[in-house]
Amino acid sequence: MTAPAVHGLTGPEAVVADLLAAARENRRYDIGFPGATDLTFMGLAEVLTGQLLNNIGDPFDVGRGRNHTKQLEQQVVTTVADILGAPAGAWGYVTTGSTEGTLHALDEAWQRYPDLVVYTSAAAHYSVAKGARLLKLPLVMVRTDPTGRIDVADLAGEIARRRDRPAMVVATAGTTMTEAVDDVGAIAAACDDLAVARRRIHVDAALSGIPLALLPPETRPAFGFGSGATSMVVSGHKFLSTLVPCGVLVYATAPHLPAGGRIAYTGSADTTITGSRSGHTPLLLWWALTTLGVDGLRRRAQASRDLAAYTHGRLRGIGWPTQLLPHAFTVTLAEPPPSVLAKWVLASDGQTAHIVCMPGTTGDQIDEFVTDLAAARPPTSPPSVPSPTARVPRTRSHRTRTRTTP
Template sequence: MILPSTDTGGDPELALVKLLTDARAARRYDIGFPGATDLGFPALAQILTGQLLNNVGDPWDLGHGRNHTKEIEQQVIATVADLLRAPPSRWGYVTTGASEGTLHALDAAWLRYRDLVVYTSTSGHYSIVKGARLLKLPVVTVRTDAFGRMDIVDLRAELARRRERSAMIVATAGTTMTEAVDDVAAITDVCDELAVTRRRIHVDAALGGIPYATLPDGVRPSFDFTAGATSMVISGHKFLSTLMPCGVLIYAEPPAATGGGRVAYTGSADSTITGSRSGHTPLLLWWALNTLGPHGLRQRAEASRELATYTHHRLQKIGWPTALNPHAFTVTLDQPPPPVLAKWVLATNGRTAHIVCMPGVTRDQIDEFLNDLSVSRPIPAQRRRRLMAVQTAPRP
């Protein structure tokens, strides 16, 4: 926190020095939320700090302005769409984050089907219900299985009760607490079995989309456009380390309606949620995707999975209940005691917590956390016995 009146005497330069110093010191203990921090962008420093870039409107409609990066944005969309195996008819744009992408998908579905019902799992991101509330859409919450995946049997039952209504099913590729991956192919099959043809299947792949896309066929989860998704969104500030919130929304086909036509003032189609959009975040995404390339993306994902496996095994060794889903960066554990939570930034729900082994998190950090956990308090015998019941989901 910057307190210029007391900490820096009102000097803005000292305030910035203090902010950076505090942020760097705190970063070591932030292992509970999915934001990669291993990439920097010094080559973009001049354009990021000295040039206005406004990608107002549709990425393929350049409009009146010239201070934009829409051509770069188009390249980002193409790269992400290829990774997610979108068809050639794809369309999309760079958003402020995955939540905006999901809101856009909900709105596009409602514009197409006015009797829409939204289906999401109990492990879905909170923004799904919020987006449905903003659009005044009914929501059906589907149960999850033991590993946090959408329960296909429960989904079938809920869809069957409303077969006459159109459906917007929001699946997740990397749930918030356990990084479970919903089976999009099974969701598609259920819709086909019930003849739910007026449907959309949106996949919130904020964390997992790019990492799962680096997996080889045979182990790659069934989560993308080839499995039946009609739209998908990934976050840039998670795996791609853009250091500022952003996302990439991809559709299999351009939405038939997006709520607005061409705006005379901007000279561009009003096809996005926001009007003015950052022209800088496409640059960050473009730089990360192009400097890393497919091989670099795969290496970073593998390194994160290896660290997650290491963390999971070390927790087992000290007798702390833990679980790890296949191909995940996220290690779930029984919630640590207050002294540990006071030092380490962890996502908790009152019973469990998790560590997200993102690029930028090191084994040294994990070892320090595990040491703090080991000395915090003895583990009761009944909790040690519970450890034996903790299983990981079966690998494909």
């Protein structure tokens, strides 16, 4: 491939300059996916670009290698565990993302209870079904209410039908399409009612785990360890703006993983999904957590909620059907016309689209988007926001305060 000349550059430098220019240009129109972009990591440039760092094996079992960041990884796990309200003695590691964290939790549950059944909602991320498929585990899809929250009555009914089998419930704190938060407290209570003690409750909190955990206790939904979760995962490239995909998996208590054991030549326990693991992503996470601190994280979360409320208000102002759930960064809207979708990158399922107001997204971008939408609007009034789970039959729903217009 012949590289174009950019700013007098040729060869690989020109290709990279081109790529960077395109990425910067595209970033303005990318408002549909939940990657924060407000942090940069220039202070880490030398170590990120000039040093091999491999955190092979368990982060708390340092092993033979010396070029790693396991001490910082331990701090990342402990800090995230504290924010999420995990008890003392929590264990975890830095993963490639929430997908790997959920896969690990499914595998851990299967190692403990080989005859388990996995339950998740129709609004759960596709990584849950993929993890169950990879591990060949039986999976039951549970209905949601119109906002996307798991229908606990339907879940209880499904568990009751198989109450002799252990249950692995994968709940979601911040569903992909509406950012709905499953009621983990009610899920744990339903298991208790059915005397299903052989259970795990893993919470996929990819986007919303840290922002929700930083809410005052009186307004915080029952979604975490204090409500019955046994493990949780958050993505690093979403709220924590690491720019490189990664995640943090946390268990309330260190799982017993007999399949792994200690590997003689690495000198570390094989408790993780992959063998070699990035030593750079723990560094990015540590830097983000340390430089922002809990107050900085909380301020960013509130700024995102404020921008989401502004976006919702602007869409209402032009009469475009829109929905915003409590505490969410995600503003759901009826799918815009193709001319708008050609310019703006929105996550869309063919009926409903959403904008995720991440740290790094600005009011200017929202204003430009709303102007484009208003100009492209068909003369008749637009369709209403369809339920994200409209195709899923409903049973009794759990009421959630929602702001929907018109």
